[in-house]
Amino acid sequence: MDEVVGVVIAAAGKGQRMKTDINKQFLLLAGQPVLKYSVETFSALKEVSQVVVVAHPQEVEHCRRLLGNERVQVVAGGKERQDSVYLGLRTLAQDTKLVAVHDGARPLLSSALVLSLLHKATEWGAVIPAVPVKDTLKEVTDDGVIVSTLDRTKIWQAQTPQVFPYRSLVYAYEQAVAEGFYATDDASLYERYCGRVRVITGDYRNIKITTPDDLLIAEALIRASRSDSLKERNRQ
Numbered sequence: 001m002d003e004v005v006g007v008v009i010a011a012a013g014k015g016q017r018m019k020t021d022i023n024k025q026f027l028l029l030a031g032q033p034v035l036k037y038s039v040e041t042f043s044a045l046k047e048v049s050q051v052v053v054v055a056h057p058q059e060v061e062h063c064r065r066l067l068g069n070e071r072v073q074v075v076a077g078g079k080e081r082q083d084s085v086y087l088g089l090r091t092l093a094q095d096t097k098l099v100a101v102h103d104g105a106r107p108l109l110s111s112a113l114v115l116s117l118l119h120k121a122t123e124w125g126a127v128i129p130a131v132p133v134k135d136t137l138k139e140v141t142d143d144g145v146i147v148s149t150l151d152r153t154k155i156w157q158a159q160t161p162q163v164f165p166y167r168s169l170v171y172a173y174e175q176a177v178a179e180g181f182y183a184t185d186d187a188s189l190y191e192r193y194c195g196r197v198r199v200i201t202g203d204y205r206n207i208k209i210t211t212p213d214d215l216l217i218a219e220a221l222i223r224a225s226r227s228d229s230l231k232e233r234n235r236q
């Protein structure tokens with residue numbers, strides 16, 4: 001891959017829904033901090049030239065020490081996820097061609113998914129991983145009455161990393177700042193200001209750690225995949 005690829009990992013949230021004293025990014029998951037998983041996945045790829053982690057302003061030093069990786073830059077984030085990602089984007093080298101924006105709260109990212117996204121991005125431009133919803137979806141009023149049942153065949157859940165041509169994403173962010181427009185993912189900004197974003201099938205295991213249940217699920221998934229690879233090694 002010839003493109004210069006930069007990565008922004010958003011890890012500057014407060015993790016309030018986790019209800020722990022320690023920020024969820026630093027909680028231990030199968031013995032390793034949540035954030036370290038995706039940092040290591042990206043850092044190990046020769047296709048990636050720069051990794052920027054955006055941490056809460058009061059946790060920048062802690063984050064640097066915890067990651068202990070001199071090749072990874074840690075910068076301070078902002079109030080909303082979008083503010084943090086923008087600060088990360090501005091830290092990337094000017095010759096960056098593609099950027100992958102990832103949630104530090106998604107530790108179960110596979111390098112195969114990253115490589116597929118990068119490969120597709122060189123062909124298509126903007127591309128994100130998403131998975132079809134599995135449940136029936138209801139639109140409900142504030143007082144708990146069903147208004148409609150959505151056609152779930154058209155509904156996908158967006159994941160990260162989301163990959164974009166770097167200059168275009170920076171342009172989208174500049175426009176969003178100018179308009180005061182906020183969204184919950186990066187693709188929303190690209191769709192609004194730049195154009196078409198494609199989807200590839202993500203990974204149901206690539207969950208976002210949000211509440212204590214997610215930590216239990218992630219731990220079970222990690223242990224299951226470790227035991228699978230142990231069985232595989234024993235078979236050889």
Ligand SMILES: Nc1ccn([C@@H]2O[C@H](COP(=O)(O)OP(=O)(O)OP(=O)(O)O)[C@@H](O)[C@H]2O)c(=O)n1
Pocket residue numbers: 009010011012013014015016017018025054077078079080081082084085103104105106208209210
């Ligand atoms: N100001 C913020 C807010 C969020 N994030 C990051 O964006 C990702 C997705 O956000 P979410 O899971 O909602 O994390 P928090 O905002 O930390 O969670 P909560 O809403 O429970 O406080 C996380 O990796 C989080 O650290 C960020 O970098 N900067």
Ligand SMILES: C[C@](O)(CO)[C@H](O)COP(=O)(O)O
Pocket residue numbers: 081103157158159160184185186208
């Ligand atoms: C970017 C994201 O993970 C895609 O699903 C999600 O939108 C983050 O949302 P949150 O509102 O910050 O939890």
